[in-house]
Amino acid sequence: MEKKSGIIGFTGAFRDSVKEIADGSKIVFTGSIAVCTPFIELLSYAIRDKNFDMVYVPVADLKKSKMINMQENIGFSVVDVPADPKGPDVVVVMGGLAMPKFGCSPEDVLKMIKEISVDHKPKIIGVCFMNIFERTGWTKKISYDVLIDTNMETTVS
Secondary structure, X not given: OOOOOHHHHHHHHHHHHOOOXXXXXXXXXXXXXXXXXXXXHHHHHHOHHHOOEEEEXXXXXXXXXXXXXXXXXXXXXXXXXXXXXXOOOEEEEXXXXXXXXXXXXXXXXXXXXXXXXXXXXXXXXXXXXXXXXXXXXXXXXOOOOEEEEEOOOOOOO
């Protein structure tokens, strides 16, 4: 277990988790609508130099799959263009899915992974905050190859 801090620690941990994945490979992110999307865009920016084909699947619903592209003067964004999530080298499961109000079941995620895995098992990376996957029992149901858990602390003066 390695500890890192701050936004750079968060994005750097993600970048490290995909460093052995070949440039141009496909990464599929799945997360809750609105809550996870900005984090997916931030993580996409962190790996911008790898030329990955990146897809966002909201709440593990394959019919809603969208492309993630670099937008000039904005950064990486989920765009309203349908995308094909099949055959990923990596699936990133975001912690918002484990939140009852915003997510889906781990079984829905496993079903999605099975449907899009064509000829090989993708690397599964869990990205969450405040230990949500452990607290909700997802770590007992999904075998993550890497689990990135970030804690946040806010001070208001």
